[in-house]
Amino acid sequence: MARPTTLREAAPGLRRTLRAVRPHLRGERRLLAGGAAALFAEVALRLLEPWPLKVVLDAVVIAAGARIAAEQGMDLQVLVPLMALAVLALVVARAGAAYLMTVLFALAGNRVLTRVRADLFAHLQRLPLAYHERSRTGDLVTRVTSDVARLQETTVTAALPLLGNVVTLAGMLVVIAFLDWQLALLVLAVFPAFAVTSTRLTRRITSVSRGQRHAEGALASLATESLGAMKVVQAYGLEGRMQERFAGSNERTLKDGVQGKKLSAGLERKTDALVGVATAVVLYVGAQRVLAGALSPGELVVFLTYLKTAFKPMRDVAKYTGRIAKAAASGERVVDVLETRNDLGDASWARPAPRLRGHVGFEGVWMSYVPGRPVLRGLDLRVRAGERVAVVGASGAGKSTLAALLSRLRDPELGRVTLDGHDLRDLTLASVRSQVTVVLQESVLFAATVRENIAAGRPGTTDAEVEAAARLAGAHAFVERLPQGYDTVVGERGATLSGGQRQRIAIARAAVRDAPVVVLDEALTGLDDETGGEVAAALDRLCEGRTTLVITHDLDAALDADRLVWLDGGVVADQGRPAEVLARRAARHDAAPRPLVPEVRRGA
CATH class of the missing domain: 1.20.1560.10 (ABC transporter type 1, transmembrane domain)
Structure with a gap:
């Protein structure tokens, strides 16, 4: 112009x-x-x-x-x-x-x-x-x-x-x-x-x-x-x-x-x-x-x-x-x-969510990043409160899209996403996100102190809660060895720390939220065996007693889950006990049939 x-x-x-x-x-x-x-x-x-x-x-x-x-x-x-x-x-x-x-x-x-x-x-x-x-x-x-x-x-x-x-x-x-x-x-x-x-x-x-x-x-x-x-x-x-x-x-x-x-x-x-x-x-x-x-x-x-x-x-x-x-x-x-419209804003009828137990539901969910090319095609999935579910599948199958929908970073075009039976669009955005915590593959830290990075998980976090979260994440020992301990300022995006250290601080930040639902989106990818073992142990402590979705390409990481869900073409192609699902997938090499694509309207 x-x-x-x-x-x-x-x-x-x-x-x-x-x-x-x-x-x-x-x-x-x-x-x-x-x-x-x-x-x-x-x-x-x-x-x-x-x-x-x-x-x-x-x-x-x-x-x-x-x-x-x-x-x-x-x-x-x-x-x-x-x-x-x-x-x-x-x-x-x-x-x-x-x-x-x-x-x-x-x-x-x-x-x-x-x-x-x-x-x-x-x-x-x-x-x-x-x-x-x-x-x-x-x-x-x-x-x-x-x-x-x-x-x-x-x-x-x-x-x-x-x-x-x-x-x-x-x-x-x-x-x-x-x-x-x-x-x-x-x-x-x-x-x-x-x-x-x-x-x-x-x-x-x-x-x-x-x-x-x-x-x-x-x-x-x-x-x-x-x-x-x-x-x-x-x-x-x-x-x-x-x-x-x-x-x-x-x-x-x-x-x-x-x-x-x-x-x-x-x-x-x-x-x-x-x-x-x-x-x-x-x-x-x-x-x-x-x-x-x-x-x-x-x-x-x-x-x-x-x-x-x-x-x-x-x-x-x-x-x-x-x-x-x-x-x-x-x-x-x-x-x-x-003047850019915020399509994810709170609806006029939205109400704060009560303390949730963690029942997760995806009901007939369609989702596209490019109009006419849906990533999720009428996906149905239910996760019980406290259940640990591993979500696996090829790249582009829609695994990370589930995490975005559950955190309400996006809304489905068709269908609905629920927590304890509540449609997320009927709840205020802040109250939903406060009860869903996500640990990503790339743990982004801010150019602030270690204490401030951990406390960012929940406003009003006390120093005692910060230290308790760091201990849970296995970060307390190395934080204490830093020049100023918890008051050490990390570099932009946490560049002055190792990958394992950044990930454990991110786990501590997730822990202070005390959310009933935890999403691990490739949280162990890129770590060596020793560091990966330490981070995995910290993640197990974080997820204990919480509804957990483990999004991963690593089939070995899925074996500890209560249930394995295999996505293919934007739908659930198979699910069940991890060993049984993997055995069935090994026994057959053909992919699950994909449904026809109905007309999907953005914002529907």
């Missing part, structure tokens, strides 16, 4: 952004009202600033000025210092009003957009797994950080000054029209020429900036991708290739950045030249009108001062148009995420 290049084209994006932030504006009414008052005070003081100079010039230059002063009982020796003090007072008061306006508006804007960023991050965490799987992590990070930051920066450095300058410009045009409408028309005649020049250059500036923004997005995605896969990059010697790709994007940002600065500088210099031409014309015509007695010298000075000041708002309009247009595009990127 093309990015807007003018304020008019940016208006729809600005309106969408305003609708998204409007709820947060209500809490900042006092700051916004104070900022608006300071804005109008600053404009009024700016309009008054040249008038003491006018009074002095008229009193000194025109002989009648002395008579006017005498009639008012005021000596020139008093008038001149008084007007000088008036100029000083106006400048100081205007500076104070401008400072107050900037601070109040900036404070209100930053507060609002800080809450918008918090809402954006919270909404991203609530969006279903399918959304994140089709999105680029680097792009989402850029929306949370850079796009919101651009809105904050533009609000303070462009939108607010532009608003003040536009109001000032309108006030100045009104005043000079009252002073001399003929000279005012001459001033207005200069504006179209300025508008033509500024519009053309602003579009070029925005076009260059759009390319720079695209290159910056590519940089962010490439950096996120390569740094997140550093082990693969170094193992396969891809450093040179990654550096070459990064250098290409980096060079594009440099060229576009320099080009944008050149165009901006050219716009300002052309504006300065236009201001010079306009000033010369107004000075010449104004001087003729002073000699003709239609205008006083002081009023001519006011005209010239206003002219110079009036062109600053016009120049800022041109300079800030591109910036505001880009901010509108950033705002649309933020709003696009905020």
Whole structure:
């Protein structure tokens, strides 16, 4: 989609952004009202600033000025210092009003957009797994950080000054029209020429900036991708290739950045030249009108001062148009995420789940990742409370899909998933997930302390519960040997620990949840025999007395289960005691027949 290049084209994006932030504006009414008052005070003081100079010039230059002063009982020796003090007072008061306006508006804007960023991050965490799987992590990070930051920066450095300058410009045009409408028309005649020049250059500036923004997005995605896969990059010697790709994007940002600065500088210099031409014309015509007695010298000075000041708002309009247009595009990127529908949200009738025993049911479940290509095809499966069931089958048979459905990371397209007879969609999401704990093949830890990583399993976990969970997981001994024990900060994704250590901390994190249902999704894959034995023992302690689904490719790991379920083609092809099922599978090599695929509608 093309990015807007003018304020008019940016208006729809600005309106969408305003609708998204409007709820947060209500809490900042006092700051916004104070900022608006300071804005109008600053404009009024700016309009008054040249008038003491006018009074002095008229009193000194025109002989009648002395008579006017005498009639008012005021000596020139008093008038001149008084007007000088008036100029000083106006400048100081205007500076104070401008400072107050900037601070109040900036404070209100930053507060609002800080809450918008918090809402954006919270909404991203609530969006279903399918959304994140089709999105680029680097792009989402850029929306949370850079796009919101651009809105904050533009609000303070462009939108607010532009608003003040536009109001000032309108006030100045009104005043000079009252002073001399003929000279005012001459001033207005200069504006179209300025508008033509500024519009053309602003579009070029925005076009260059759009390319720079695209290159910056590519940089962010490439950096996120390569740094997140550093082990693969170094193992396969891809450093040179990654550096070459990064250098290409980096060079594009440099060229576009320099080009944008050149165009901006050219716009300002052309504006300065236009201001010079306009000033010369107004000075010449104004001087003729002073000699003709239609205008006083002081009023001519006011005209010239206003002219110079009036062109600053016009120049800022041109300079800030591109910036505001880009901010509108950033705002649309933020709003696009905020308006993304969360299909996994709580239904209006959803209720918190009671403490569950752990009866699991899959009833006629159909599930697809790609429309028209179902992974599960009317699957039926029941697991008794406290039963340990191993789920095996070829890759793509739908084993991990069961874990996603049971944790309600996804909802079935047809059929239903139940716990103790409750359809999961009738229960609140948080209450379901609090009673289902999952141990994955890749145990992801956060860049935090060991204690914080374990306590993340359940809010409010005490230090004693953390240590008890670590002992259950067989992690207490090696944690105690770490430099700061439980307060040792692990690297990002737990990179400073071995695979077995990460897995045992993940088991401790699962243990503090005290959930009645445990899903082990290839939890022993990739571990050596010694480490695997330690982790397996920890998992046995974790799963004792709980309903357990063991998803695995390792048939040996399935032998300890109470029941083995063999998936094939998205249905249960066989089930029973592990030894019996394996014997039957060995005796025949043909796969179970697959049912016909009915029409499956997403979201049905």
